[in-house]
Amino acid sequence: xxxxxxxxxxxxxxxxxxxxxxxxxxxxxxxxxxxxxxxxxxxxxxxxxxxxxxxxxxxxxxxxxxxxxxxxxxxxxxxxxxxxxxxxxxxxxxxxxxxxxxxxxxxxxxxxxxxxxxxxxxxxxxxxxxxxxxxxxxxxxxxxxxxxxxxxxxxxxxxxxxxxxxxxxxxx
Numbered sequence: 001x002x003x004x005x006x007x008x009x010x011x012x013x014x015x016x017x018x019x020x021x022x023x024x025x026x027x028x029x030x031x032x033x034x035x036x037x038x039x040x041x042x043x044x045x046x047x048x049x050x051x052x053x054x055x056x057x058x059x060x061x062x063x064x065x066x067x068x069x070x071x072x073x074x075x076x077x078x079x080x081x082x083x084x085x086x087x088x089x090x091x092x093x094x095x096x097x098x099x100x101x102x103x104x105x106x107x108x109x110x111x112x113x114x115x116x117x118x119x120x121x122x123x124x125x126x127x128x129x130x131x132x133x134x135x136x137x138x139x140x141x142x143x144x145x146x147x148x149x150x151x152x153x154x155x156x157x158x159x160x161x162x163x164x165x166x167x168x169x170x171x172x
Contacts, residue, residue: 001131001135003027003028003135003149003152004149005022005024006149006150006153012145015150015157018153018154018156018157019150019153019157022157028128031120031127034159038116039117042061042065042113045061045109049170049171050109052170054169058169059099061166061170062107062112064162065109065113065116066107066112067095067098068162069112069116071095072116072123072158073119075151076119076123076151078141078151079127079130079151081139083134089139092143130148135148136148
């Protein structure tokens with residue numbers, strides 16, 4: 001089943017930027033391609049660059065990778081919840097608290113890449129299990145309505161967003 005990009009009424013403004021960054025016309029293809037591209041991108045970054053902070057209060061690249069992993073887990077849980085028809089309103093989360101508690105600065109980048117790959121594979125398998133009605137399902141997260149389809153494209157765009165930030169602010 002091909003999963004096309006969501007129409008504008010399936011997400012809210014905060015995430016629209018991520019959806020627009022996703023260049024793919026098929027979600028499953030996009031999840032696979034963006035994973036490979038991100039892993040290849042990170043693999044080319046030196047250890048000294050991985051620990052660089054462009055300002056003292058900003059994350060280093062290891063922390064960005066962990067942030068991407070954490071967000072994908074949260075987004076996948078939201079997709080699962082909505083696809084299963086659970087009407088529970090899900091909370092937001094404080095990304096800076098997650099980063100602070102992640103211990104990612106002391107982790108080996110290879111371990112982070114293995115974790116990202118595993119989480120993305122789990123996301124792909126989850127989306128493969130959804131039928132059309134599940135992809136169209138909606139729910140509330142952080143007081144805003146989202147569709148399962150939109151969440152998938154958000155995950156692709158979120159990775160691309162952080163790649164752009166790394167290029168612009170870290171790999172000068």
